[in-house]
Amino acid sequence: MSATYLMPTYNRQPISFTRGSGSWLYTHNDTAYLDALTGIAVCGLGHCHPQVTEAIQQQAATLVHTSNLFGIDWQERAGEALCTAAQMDSVFFANSGAEANEAALKMARLYAHNKGFKRPKVIVMEQSFHGRTLLSLSATANPKARAGFFTLDDDFIRLPFGDIEAIEQAACDNDEICAIFVEPIQGEGGLNTAANGFSYLEQLQAICDAHDWLFMIDEVQTGNGRTGKYFAYQHSSARPDVLTTAKGLGNGFPVGACLARGRAKDLFGAGSHGSTYGGTPLASRVVHSVYEVLSHSDIMQNSINEGQFIRNNITAQLKQYGVTSRGAGTMIGIVLPENMDCSQLVDLARDEQQLIINVTGGHVIRLLPPLNIKRDESEQVVERLVKVLKPRL
Template identity: 85%
Template sequence: MSATYLMPTYNRQPISFTHGSGSWLYTKDETPYLDALTGIAVCGLGHCHPKVTEAIQQQAATLVHTSNLFGIDWQERAGEALCTAAQMDSVFFANSGAEANEAALKMARLYAHQQGFKRPKVIVMEQSFHGRTLLSLSATANPKAREGFYTLDDDFIRVPFGDIAAIKQAAKDYGDICAIFVEPIQGEGGLNTAANGFSYLEELQAQCEANNWLFMIDEVQTGNGRTGKYFAYQHSNARPDVLTTAKGLGNGFPVGACMVRGRANGLFGAGSHGSTYGGTPLASRVVHSVYDVLANSGIMENALTEGQFIRKSITDELQQYDVSSRGAGMMIGIVLPNTMDCSQLVDLARDEHKLIINVTGSHVVRLLPPLNISRHESQQIIERLVNLLRPLL
């Protein structure tokens, strides 16, 4: 494969797919690959879901773009469907996760500005990933991703994920904190969950309320049914002031969203933020179709049942080895011994087992299958992965 004209920002695998359907990707010669990655948690409804394809086709033939200078009926409808599911008051549509997070982080600064702060700080977590724009990159932990970009380090305080004592200490040490920004499960950082699970979010919200900070949750990866609820925070009693999402929101169509509630509602006014493309008729109709499927298909229940089945079956099959699992719904981390060399796993899974996976945090196999996977396909993921791992353990 020649990529002469493309900047080498990715180490691409030596394969490309020409078409996809449901849980399967196909090469030009029709070889099927079972997709347990879905474009990194994007195609939650499976590849080319008929309802989404129909929405794209019909809207592409009707009206693609007018700009936010005009009313956009599909944006209103998508906003209502999304905010109702997310239990939020209003939404700003962007085009990616990083852009949605950029909006959230800018909003935190506006919130601080209204209270007369000079240089506000946001608390973020170790191992976090929030995107590649300068502000979202500054919130991101990964030093390799940040290297050389003069990130805005003074504007963030980084604490260990899951550590409430560190948040309390930060509140004592700094007088200029305006928000906490957190992923419910750290996707890129190793499928990390807090020791007390989603109750961690409740503790974070309590700290935000006690200190008058905004509570902001990044559900770019965990949102849109991925963990078996519309949004992962809904596994807890926590309620964010600001909630971002992208990835599964468009099932492959690029779209992001920053939602607000309560005291964060109204921070952005006319002219304070914008996007030429955000919420086009086409993108919005896609979002509406995704939420129509999520609401009416039993797909999130399936994500919970099949996710649990995949996790349990793999750990049962490999119980004599040092293998455990973590995650929720269709966000599954299979944790391998940290002494194991996992550098060849992705290639071996693809070439020898026709299974598409990802490895994160050096020794965690990350499985992000479609939410509507069949039991037979779940069994295939289990069988292929166990056959890959067993000889290597």
């Protein structure tokens, strides 16, 4: 087959996989690749996790879709589970990260509307990535993704990630700010963490509370155990008003969620937002199965242990070349020297070592292995990556 009929929205790698199991992907001739990317932080429980597969199979044979015009038992169960895990009050189910973020940003606008604002603004960060629907794209920093789309730039104030003073200045200069929207760790933007780590979120919440803005966190990539807590904000004492998630939420099944708390909980009313597919019986049962696995196992602790093991061992072997690491849990950035040519690394890792990785922010290798990666697989990630990097450093 060829991609002739597909819109060329991706520069695809010259490989495809026909089967996956745990940390491994297999080609049609059964060559095994060690997957340290998991579909960009999606298959956190590994490929085809048995409990998730069983949930999909059983529900597909029972009831796939009705409509949000009716009660949906599995949606209610998944909603309760997710609100419990996220310490939030209510949830709207969508089908992707961008859709979840679109819901959050619409909530911020409603919040501003209720205050009588005429031209509300949301503070977002440099290097942020929030998706590709028009509002979430407007919140996104990436110039390549934004180019040509007449993004809604007047609706956002973009400030440096981690810079509290810049936000305080913005608060003095503008009286129609209604929210801050931030990723706890910037995934697409280069695995960026704030200088003071997750305490940054506490500072942001304090500013939001002082000004009566909504504090909104994008956990599309950091959520569902990826950083070693169910949600990354739980590494701090901060509490968001709005939290979005997707990716690991369905372990590969497309689903997203926008959760709200306190003053944000009842912003949406009947008819103010919706989605034909959001929270189908099938999607909701999958969400519930992921929750069951995450909350009744030591998988998040494993994410912390193995993430630390991979980071420590790679940096121990490559620190003399200026290689460092950052991130949390199995959200790992291996930071290479800025002058290194990283353009071929993804291909080299794949073709020489059968290792699937990603490079972001120009010179940061992004590793997002399954949270339940086994120790011998972590050893192989280290060994294979070091073999690719060492001769080129």
